[in-house]
Amino acid sequence: MKAFGVTFRHGVHPPDSKELTNHLPVRRLPFPERIALPLRQHAGKPARCLVSPGDRVERGDKIAASDGFVSVPIHASAAGTVAAIDWWPHPDGSLTETVLIDVERHSPQIPRPRSVPHWDGLAPSEVRAAVQEAGVVGLGGAAFPTHVKLSPPEDTPIEWLLVNGAECEPYLTTDHRTMVEYPERVHFGIRIMMQCLGVERAVIGVEKNKPDAIEALERTTPEDLDVSVLPLTVKYPQGAEKMLIQVVTGREVPSGKLPMHVGAVVQNVGSIATIAEVFETGLPLIERVVTVTGPGVVRPSNLIVPVGAMLSDVLDFCGGLTEDAVEIVFGGPMMGTSQPDLRTPLIKGTTGVVVLTHAEVKPKRTYPCIKCGHCLDACPVFLNPSQLGILAQAGRYEEMEALHLGDCMLCGCCSYVCPSNIPLSQMFALSRSALRKRQVA
């Protein structure tokens, strides 16, 4: 199978800074004393809580059920006792209803015996049900429930399964290590997904700065499936769904439509490995690979972290923070969110913890827009951020909508290149929510 190209138009080239952790094998974080499991860890409706304070839970027990189709259950990531159900800091900056579990100190943390479904005999609907029941979401950051992507409508044929191993965010090596250390698992997950979707072709897109991952995946490619590894140009946001689809298939996802409308389903390698695990061990999504890195961390590491482990425990295990650490980001530095509170848990969608120092986050003076046009050359969806920024400052949100504000992916390329340090992508995020409020009112 020949791919259409190796990269997309526009985008930016931040230093990838992956050398801190890209060679480090994944280690396990010891179980912390307490874990915090927010009921909202996925895009869609929050899960419905099933436990009450004082309940004992085993590792892997369901503590919250999915509430509707676009929703997934949440499972206990460690054995222990439910201490409280309370409002707790969430990575998105809010306080969210959270199940707090005191972890049993001497428990072997062995999950209850469970039956493992044999994937080959299952109908697609049964595979989807098993994936939803295991709480699987996209592990690339957006945490969109995976079973929804596996359920395209009857009249929308899917031709391609695109496996996203681009990992274009600087610093992060989560997907990189997954591909290097568990390539067979990735391929097994691809096999299950291809069967469930009924597609013939799968392409794994990996940026060229991960040659060992490309090598590992090519070495383990099964003979009987049309699966190929596509090395991609190192450029941000190469891993954005629309960019990856355009590179592989040559098709642009129409404005306002979904990848399936051009016959593609995109899934992150981490999620695919998780699906494989579900059908290998029967275990739901209760732990994930996380990169803890940045110049502000004493010992940058790649870790397997139980979902719900708190930031302070994770940082302590990595040797703590350096003197000059000033900002902690969940996710990559381009799209991640800063965390002010060390009690915040790492959840299903947390791809990494990046700690930045004064050198990276110097307060920078803002200048007026000088119309240099660098943002137009950076925007991967060909918007005019300069114009949108002027409209945003004037509160002219309806005009922004007409200029395709809705197509902005908030990737941050425009803010990254802006020589006047205008916080463009932040302004666009705010404009969108302001517009929504206006339209509701």
Add this chain to the structure above:
Amino acid sequence: MESRRFELTASPHIKGPDTTPTIMWSVVISLLPVLVFAIYWFGPSAALVITSATLGCVLTERMFGPGGTLRDGSAAITGLLLGLTLPPGIPLWMAFVGGVIAIGLGKLVFGGLGQNVFNPALLGRAMLQAAFPDDMTAWPAATGRWADLRGDNFALPFMSADEAVMVTGATPLGQMKFEQIPTETIDLFLGATSGSTGETAAFVILVGGVYLALRKHLNWRIPVSILLTVAVLSQIVHVIAPDRYPGALFMLFSGGLMLGAWYMATDMVTSPTTNGGCWLYGLGIGTLVVVIRFWGGLPEGVMYAILLMNALVPFINRATQPRVFGTGREAVVS
């Protein structure tokens, strides 16, 4: 660790290397060779004129600007560029007034950096041209010692230059237009001709411009589009009437075209933001330059060509908005 406070900022949390001041100061740095050549060729007069224009700009920005804006370097650029487009023999007080007008009327009244419609340096120059037509077209002859002043630089304020002080000559464009005397291309290329302080050395300007283009501090499409248009159009006319109209090489390296194409038309604030728009804008400037030089009343038309196209930039921008990803013919719905 518990008591530490952390920054809370919006993404992206890292920033690219360019800032507005670094772009502006790199333009200033790229102009240094042009300055050196101007002083080498026109002597102390060039240094005096450029300094006066720059002082006019910087002092106006300092006194009437929003404060703290000198460090962004944009007033210094305007001053240098204005100085480089003035005749070396012009009275210094006129150069200073030109600087005051460039920043005051060209930039500050519009709302400061980023808001102006016209290139401030050219606006200042246009005002001088209107107010002092004689002094703005008194070109020194290319003779005499290096240390000699090239005109009555020290004329008192509100006085015109004493014409007896200077030996005037003509620019290559003037000679061509009014007397049909061509100039050697090599002299034009190296700058050994008469003209404004900084416009004669095509070669030196080219080096600075290419440096900026490589650093992406100017959009290369603008100079390329201007120069291509001028070359093609003038060559066509030249082939039709070779003795009346000069050819492409003469047109490219004479007058203020190089300085205008690389440094004036590329002013980020007053040029289009879209790449398609930059091609169109350059095409317009190039066409106007040829039209004014060949059929207008003036020997040179770069300044008016750029100012005219500056006025059209908002329309060019609107007409050349990029096609949004997933819209138009490229978007296929299966």
